[in-house]
Amino acid sequence: MGVPPCCDKAGIKKGPWTPEEDIILVSYIQEHGPGNWRSVPTKTGLLRCSKSCRLRWTNYLRPGIKRGNFTPHEEGMIIHLQALLGNKWAAIASYLPQRTDNDIKNYWNTHLKKKLKKFQAALDPHLPSDLTTTRQFLNKSFNDRRGNLDVSSSFPSSLRPSQSSTTTYASSAENISRLLEGWMRSSPKPDTLNLKGSLQEKELQKYDDLENNKLVKSASMPVFESFQAKVEQEGGGGADEKVQDIAERNKQRSENSSTPPLSFIEKWLLDENVGQVGEMMELSPMF
DNA sequence: AAACGGCTCAACCGCAGCATC
DNA sequence: GGATGCTGCGGTTGAGCCGTT
Numbered sequence: 520m521g522v523p524p525c526c527d528k529a530g531i532k533k534g535p536w537t538p539e540e541d542i543i544l545v546s547y548i549q550e551h552g553p554g555n556w557r558s559v560p561t562k563t564g565l566l567r568c569s570k571s572c573r574l575r576w577t578n579y580l581r582p583g584i585k586r587g588n589f590t591p592h593e594e595g596m597i598i599h600l601q602a603l604l605g606n607k608w609a610a611i612a613s614y615l616p617q618r619t620d621n622d623i624k625n626y627w628n629t630h631l632k633k634k635l636k637k638f639q640a641a642l643d644p645h646l647p648s649d650l651t652t653t654r655q656f657l658n659k660s661f662n663d664r665r666g667n668l669d670v671s672s673s674f675p676s677s678l679r680p681s682q683s684s685t686t687t688y689a690s691s692a693e694n695i696s697r698l699l700e701g702w703m704r705s706s707p708k709p710d711t712l713n714l715k716g717s718l719q720e721k722e723l724q725k726y727d728d729l730e731n732n733k734l735v736k737s738a739s740m741p742v743f744e745s746f747q748a749k750v751e752q753e754g755g756g757g758a759d760e761k762v763q764d765i766a767e768r769n770k771q772r773s774e775n776s777s778t779p780p781l782s783f784i785e786k787w788l789l790d791e792n793v794g795q796v797g798e799m800m801e802l803s804p805m806f
Numbered sequence: 807a808a809a810c811g812g813c814t815c816a817a818c819c820g821c822a823g824c825a826t827c
Numbered sequence: 828g829g830a831t832g833c834t835g836c837g838g839t840t841g842a843g844c845c846g847t848t
Contacts, residue, residue, distance in 0.1 A: 534842085535842080535843095556833080557832080569834090570835095573834075574816085574818085575817085578815095578816075579816075579817095606837065620837085621816075624838085630814095
């Protein structure tokens, strides 16, 4: 508010970072730790604005960033989380600690949006919105799962997707990152894993509310029905009873343990089976 | 080989939220 | 309580790459 744009100053360099600049930035952060970005340009002598330094670090140089193809599992998680949270890329990225919000955002805009659009067109050309698409997609995937349908086995092996490999991003930046990995192991966990930032906390509260059955079905919770379907699929009673049961068990867990209870939705999202969603997308002739 | 168009992704921009004074 | 400073987030851009003609 009322803050002059830091990048408007004369003599501030823009555009792609050079390996030399990367080394300077990484060396500085190695010594002082990330943060206090305002002072980074003056202390390092970099002709970059503080914002540019922070972005370069968080999106590129930070150790532990996985680059290359997204796995079907990651794809499935992004689809679920986008349907649940909307375009809250930072919140979504907190569930995929190896991926940056920028990466996820780019991947959504360049790949998944198109896939879902195609899927929508194939399902029902009259459906209007991406939200509806996602909803349809999720419902279909869960219906298939409920029916114990092994999608991959119904295709000839030649048509099955090859195990998507995570390619290594061969760059000087990654080499710098690798050098830093040892240092990071002895340092506190990055904030993305902390889940204590204001946004992450709010999202977790949302999940807690859901688990405690405080939330009602609403348009803002497009996967609620899928969630219910999943709960029903898990066996036992109806979804409402199951949710209450989960809330009760979570309550007991949190009373007995100092560690926060693992959200049911989080478990669901992290479930290996979520990968099948991505698999389905890869396998479907529509995509 | 050159021109063209589509795609990818690093980087930028503007705004909002939070902390501090 | 308002002004200021800093950081984080989401949307957008554009340079460069790649495949096609």
